Amino acid sequence: MDITNAFKRQHALPGLIGIEKISMIYCGFTLILALLYMGIINNPVTPIINRIFIITGTLCLWRLYKWYPCNFTHVIRTFFQLGLLAYWYPDIYNFSRFMPNLDHVFALCDQQLFGCQPAIMLSRWLPGLFWEELFNMGYFSYYIMIIIVVIATTFYHYKRFDKTTTIILCSFLFYFTIFLFLESAGPQFYFHKIGIEEAMKGNFPDVNDWFRYHPELIHSNTTGGIFTTLVHWAQGSEKPIAAFPSSHVGIATILLILTYKMSKKLFKSMLPLYIILCISTVYIGAHYAIDIIAGWITAFVIYSLSEKIYYTRFIHRPKHFENL
Numbered sequence: 263m264d265i266t267n268a269f270k271r272q273h274a275l276p277g278l279i280g281i282e283k284i285s286m287i288y289c290g291f292t293l294i295l296a297l298l299y300m301g302i303i304n305n306p307v308t309p310i311i312n313r314i315f316i317i318t319g320t321l322c323l324w325r326l327y328k329w330y331p332c333n334f335t336h337v338i339r340t341f342f343q344l345g346l347l348a349y350w351y352p353d354i355y356n357f358s359r360f361m362p363n364l365d366h367v368f369a370l371c372d373q374q375l376f377g378c379q380p381a382i383m384l385s386r387w388l389p390g391l392f393w394e395e396l397f398n399m400g401y402f403s404y405y406i407m408i409i410i411v412v413i414a415t416t417f418y419h420y421k422r423f424d425k426t427t428t429i430i431l432c433s434f435l436f437y438f439t440i441f442l443f444l445e446s447a448g449p450q451f452y453f454h455k456i457g458i459e460e461a462m463k464g465n466f467p468d469v470n471d472w473f474r475y476h477p478e479l480i481h482s483n484t485t486g487g488i489f490t491t492l493v494h495w496a497q498g499s500e501k502p503i504a505a506f507p508s509s510h511v512g513i514a515t516i517l518l519i520l521t522y523k524m525s526k527k528l529f530k531s532m533l534p535l536y537i538i539l540c541i542s543t544v545y546i547g548a549h550y551a552i553d554i555i556a557g558w559i560t561a562f563v564i565y566s567l568s569e570k571i572y573y574t575r576f577i578h579r580p581k582h583f584e585n586l
Contacts, residue, residue: 365448
């Protein structure tokens with residue numbers, strides 16, 4: 263986006279933009295779930311009120327854009343929807359915790375595929391502060407990669423702004439929808455519950471509804487370098503959800519696809535971070551190795567679906583960028 267033209271008035275687009283429509287569909291879908299779960303979830307009115315605020319905020323920003331249509335107000339509308347991801351992710355726990363926990367299934371898959379638990383052994387094969395910091399940096403770079411791609415398309419490739427941000431949001435919401443119904447906490451939760459010794463022996467008991475009542479993430483290592491501290495901070499509100507498939511790997515793969523189409527130079531600079539990120543998710547115990555494989559596979563499927571959704575007549579307005 264050319265800063266000098268950011269506030270230049272344009273012909274206003276009618277109605278909601280694509281990213282808002284997708285967000286509102288997800289909002290409505292989870293509102294139905296909230297109403298269906300009202301009798302069993304804690305504070306059932308809260309998620310309903312939150313969704314009313316989200317809808318209200320979306321409509322207010324739409325009115326702001328109608329009052330002064332320009333690139334800046336268009337970007338604000340988009341950033342608001344992307345910012346809601348910070349709410350939608352932990353909100354999954356309100357619903358997924360009532361699904362059967364499947365950690366014992368995925369841990370057994372790793373055992374059968376690799377003959378061990380990579381989420382335990384990787385940190386033992388590569389001990390020490392250097393490796394710990396390297397892989398925690400890789401894990402934290404997930405958030406940095408999202409910011410880089412969004413900033414790059416906002417300020418340097420604005421003609422791709424709508425498509426890139428819509429695909430990012432749509433991809434996230436595809437993963438969140440999976441997590442609503444597929445409950446897997448991940449090794450750092452599950453192994454803490456059953457004990458590392460049991461996991462090393464290949465014993466993976468079904469913990470049933472344990473995580474419904476015990477959502478706390480307890481880090482065994484409370485010391486470390488700056489990136490270890492940052493990851494612990496980022497996981498401060500982490501819930502026992504969203505382990506399979508790995509959305510960390512899935513979204514990072516989708517970001518890499520978008521970056522490749524946007525800028526080969528940026529793609530090459532992000533590729534090393536991506537490789538370290540994929541390994542780091544297992545190293546720090548956030549995911550089983552099978553989660554990473556599923557993350558790779560689902561990334562291409564979800565990217566393809568998200569791109570097709572963007573190009574539907576319901577979402578896409580190509581005339582918006584004709585004069586940019």
